[in-house]
Amino acid sequence: MATKILLTLYRDEVAPRFDLASEVLLVIVDADNREVRRQELVLAHANADELCDLILDREVDVLITGGMEEEHYHYLRWKRLTVLDGVAGLAEEALARFLRGELESGDILFPRGQHA
Amino acid sequence: MYGQRFPPGGTNVENDTMTSRAPSAAFTGLAAASLDQADLARILLALPFGVAVLDRERRMLFMNGVLERLTGFASAEVSGVPCRHVLRGSFCLHACPRVACAKSGDPACGGESLEGTLINRHRRKVPVRLTSVPVLDAAGALLCSLDVIEDLSALKELEARLTRTAGPGAIVGRCSVMEHLLRILPAVAASDSTVLLTGESGTGKDLLAEALHRASPRARESFVRVNATPMPEALLDVELFGQAGGAGEQNAPRPGKFQLAQNGTLYLSEIADMPLAQQGRLLRLLDEKAVVPAGGERPMRLNVRVVAATGRDPEALVKAGLLREDLFHRLNAVRLHLPPVRERGEDVQFLLTHFLGLYAAKFRKQVLGFSEAAVALLSAYDYPGNVRELRNIVEYAVMVCPGELVGPEHLPPYLRSAPAEVHGDDPVVKTAAERAKHSRKKA
Numbered sequence: 001m002a003t004k005i006l007l008t009l010y011r012d013e014v015a016p017r018f019d020l021a022s023e024v025l026l027v028i029v030d031a032d033n034r035e036v037r038r039q040e041l042v043l044a045h046a047n048a049d050e051l052c053d054l055i056l057d058r059e060v061d062v063l064i065t066g067g068m069e070e071e072h073y074h075y076l077r078w079k080r081l082t083v084l085d086g087v088a089g090l091a092e093e094a095l096a097r098f099l100r101g102e103l104e105s106g107d108i109l110f111p112r113g114q115h116a
Numbered sequence: 117m118y119g120q121r122f123p124p125g126g127t128n129v130e131n132d133t134m135t136s137r138a139p140s141a142a143f144t145g146l147a148a149a150s151l152d153q154a155d156l157a158r159i160l161l162a163l164p165f166g167v168a169v170l171d172r173e174r175r176m177l178f179m180n181g182v183l184e185r186l187t188g189f190a191s192a193e194v195s196g197v198p199c200r201h202v203l204r205g206s207f208c209l210h211a212c213p214r215v216a217c218a219k220s221g222d223p224a225c226g227g228e229s230l231e232g233t234l235i236n237r238h239r240r241k242v243p244v245r246l247t248s249v250p251v252l253d254a255a256g257a258l259l260c261s262l263d264v265i266e267d268l269s270a271l272k273e274l275e276a277r278l279t280r281t282a283g284p285g286a287i288v289g290r291c292s293v294m295e296h297l298l299r300i301l302p303a304v305a306a307s308d309s310t311v312l313l314t315g316e317s318g319t320g321k322d323l324l325a326e327a328l329h330r331a332s333p334r335a336r337e338s339f340v341r342v343n344a345t346p347m348p349e350a351l352l353d354v355e356l357f358g359q360a361g362g363a364g365e366q367n368a369p370r371p372g373k374f375q376l377a378q379n380g381t382l383y384l385s386e387i388a389d390m391p392l393a394q395q396g397r398l399l400r401l402l403d404e405k406a407v408v409p410a411g412g413e414r415p416m417r418l419n420v421r422v423v424a425a426t427g428r429d430p431e432a433l434v435k436a437g438l439l440r441e442d443l444f445h446r447l448n449a450v451r452l453h454l455p456p457v458r459e460r461g462e463d464v465q466f467l468l469t470h471f472l473g474l475y476a477a478k479f480r481k482q483v484l485g486f487s488e489a490a491v492a493l494l495s496a497y498d499y500p501g502n503v504r505e506l507r508n509i510v511e512y513a514v515m516v517c518p519g520e521l522v523g524p525e526h527l528p529p530y531l532r533s534a535p536a537e538v539h540g541d542d543p544v545v546k547t548a549a550e551r552a553k554h555s556r557k558k559a
Contacts, residue, residue, distance in 0.1 A: 010209055016200045017235055020209050067204040067235035086237060088201035106237065112196040 002036060003029050005098065006055055007091050008065040009040070014087045014094050018068035019048035025091060026058065033099045048072050055081070064094050064103070166244075166265035172258055174199045174214055186244075186267055188237025199263065205246060206232035213248040214261055225250070231268065243268040287320060287327050288470050291463040293455050297324075304450055305331035310402065312387075312447045313425040315454030318502030321425040322385065324454060328423055329381040337380030342373045344390040352394055353410045357401075360412025374407055377420045384424040387447065388438045398422075399443045422447070457499040457506055464495055467503060471510035472522070483514050487523045493531055 005028075007014055008021035015021035022045065028037040043051070052072055055063060062082045076083050087094050089109025097103040157178050160167045166183030170176060175198055179191040189202055200208035207213070207230045217225040229247045236242060247264040287298065304311060305328045313321045322341070329339040342356065358372030374382060384390065390398070401407050402422060406415035424447045426433065433439035457464060468486060476483040486494065490513075499505050509528055517526040524532055 010200075013198075013201075016204045016208060017206070019235075020206065066201060067237075068239060069235060069241050070239035073239055085239070088197060108194065108197055108201070110197045110201070112194070113192075 001031050003033075003062060004058065004060045005029065005062040005064065005095065006058070006060040007095060008051070008063075009091055010066075012090055012092070014064060014066050014089060014091050016066040016088065018051065018065045018072060018085065020046045021051065021065065022046045024051075024054070025095075026060070027095060029099065052076060062098065064091075064098060166267070168199060168203070168263040168265065170199050170214070170261045170263060172260065174212070174261070176202055177260060182267075183265055186236060186242065186265065187234065203234050203246075203263070203265065204236070205234045205244065207246055213246070214250070217250065234265070243272045287323050288467070289460065289463050290466045291455075291460045294460065294463060297452060297454070301327060302331055304328065304452065306333065307450070308332075308421055309449040310421070310447050311423045311450045311452060312430065312444075313423065313452050313454065314430060315425075315427065316456045316502055317427045318499075318504035319454035319456055320503055321427070321454060322383075324452065325381075325383040325385075325423045325425060329383075329421075332381065332421070334380050334421060338377050339381050339383065340373050340377035341383045341385060343385050344387075344394070349391055349393055350410070352391065353397070356394060357397065357407045358409035358416075360409040369409070372407075372409065374401065374418055374420055375409075375416070379419050381421045381423055384422065387424040387426050387430075387443075388428060388433045392440060395440045395443050399440065399446055402443075402446050457502045464499075464506070465491070467506055468494055468510060471507050472514060475511050475514040479514055481514060481517070482520055483517050483522060484520045485522070486513075487521045489524045490522050490527060493524055493527060497531055 004026065007025045007027070008018055009015055009023040009025055010021065015023075022043045024041050024043065026039045026041060027035060030036050041054075043054070048069070049072075052075060055076065056079060060081060062084065063076060064084045064087055066085065066087060068083075068085045073083055073085055084098065084103055084105050084107075086106040087103065087109070089107070093109050094103060094107075097107070097109070156169075157180075160169070160178070160180045163180060164182065166186050167180045168176060168183055169178040175196050176191070176194045179187070179189070179194070179202075184190055187202055187204075194202045200212070211230060211232075213228070213230065229245050231243070231245050233241050234244050245266045245268055247266075249262045249264065251259045251262060253259050287294075287301075289295065289298065301324075311325075311328060313324055315321050325341075326339060329335060344352065344356075347355070354370065354372065356372050356374060358375045359370040361369030384398075387395075397407075401418065404415070405419065406417050408415045426439075430439060430444055430448070434441045434444050457467070460467075468491070472483060472485065475481075494509070501508075509531065512528055513522045513526045517523075
């Protein structure tokens with residue numbers, strides 16, 4: 001069974017904020033987690049409510065994004081989506097980790113500690 | 117100024133103090149206080165606002181405790197992470213001040229504040245103000261930047277409260293009389309004059325009194341309403357002007373309504389219900405701004421604005437001997453009259469739509485408007501209970517209406533007993549329904 005994954009984008013990164021994302025990457029994977037199709041969408045403007053509508057219209061199963069407000073998080077969870085929010089890192093790396101079953105909400109994928 | 121001596125002629129104490137002070141060392145800059153070797157991180161930790169130190173690539177080097185609490189991240193776990201993924205500010209993606217400086221080629225630029233929001237780790241949106249300050253070396257090259265983040269939650273909440281306070285409350289109206297009233301309301305509220313409100317029952321005198329208080333400089337103080345309902349005069353005296361304390365617990369001093377309204381507004385909801393004796397005391401209070409509590413001897417200073425109301429014609433009340441003429445003239449400094457609904461013409465349609473929207477939202481129903489027949493019935497009715505009655509009719513209609521349009525069958529039975537003419541193409545009917553439909557779409 002295919003799974004639709006939507007990542008909010010800021011350049012090549014996961015967008016730091018869901019409500020400010022004006023680009024999204026929609027990836028469809030098959031039952032073996034092999035990528036079947038991918039599509040990048042540029043939104044007319046950033047708006048969390050409209051993004052929620054798009055996610056539901058496209059019947060997305062999994063959302064990978066950065067920080068998002070509780071209201072939108074619970075709304076999409078209530079709509080039975082898997083929501084992985086608070087993810088900080090490159091979008092491709094986040095997607096790869098998700099497909100390996102290694103991505104969780106709040107994961108920071110950027111290299112850390114060099115400046116401590 | 118350091119090391120300066122006062123000339124002779126000052127007081128002895130000053131001279132003693134100054135001469136006993138050891139001479140100050142010469143000012144030699146940061147090095148003298150060893151600030152050039154200070155533990156900056158420890159200093160920043162103690163500051164009462166959020167501070168982030170970022171490298172030239174705007175990656176996190178350090179966050180102080182306040183910012184850790186604000187963002188929900190520990191400084192160590194986000195060290196090296198681009199700040200946009202930690203602060204998650206509304207200004208991070210398109211208005212980052214340091215990116216703008218880099219583009220302009222001037223690393224020293226910045227320092228101005230930006231207001232926006234951040235979303236923290238706990239999914240809470242927080243209003244903040246960001247001030248980004250570049251830290252440069254002696255040659256003017258950028259070393260790092262200090263981002264100062266202030267939590268504006270308390271400020272925004274206060275602003276919202278003040279905005280609510282300054283608004284004209286729940287008084288609405290589109291007819292010329294009401295528009296005039298709403299236009300002069302802020303000026304009347306800002307003055308400290310006594311106000312006499314007149315109008316039939318249900319026209320909104322209580323709301324207007326509250327709106328006057330909320331828009332006045334006394335808005336943060338108490339608004340005390342007094343119903344001078346029939347009661348023994350001695351009891352009313354205590355109720356209004358308080359009781360002085362006596363010996364024993366039973367005789368503890370009791371504040372009256374006027375004392376409770378100290379620095380605020382006292383609203384007398386029906387002035388003609390007040391016995392003449394109390395009217396005389398009220399007049400003295402307004403003149404002298406002091407009151408002697410029952411059983412007391414010493415007058416108590418009072419700073420209270422009085423707003424009085426009556427549902428009857430005040431001149432007729434004076435003639436009938438129910439209202440002291442001198443008090444009437446004292447209260448009548450500013451007089452505001454609320455017209456009955458039957459004189460508000462086009463306001464009926466407006467009020468119907470206004471309350472329909474309110475109750476549809478309250479009852480979570482998709483009621484969009486009134487049918488033409490219902491509007492005809494509602495327009496033909498003369499509302500002896502005024503806005504209060506109109507509001508109750510709409511509340512009932514929205515409650516019982518199962519569909520999108522309120523029909524005659526959803527109105528209280530007494531309205532339906534006198535059927536009115538139906539104006540099929542009444543533009544107001546359509547406008548009300550269309551506006552409701554439009555607002556629903558927007559929502």
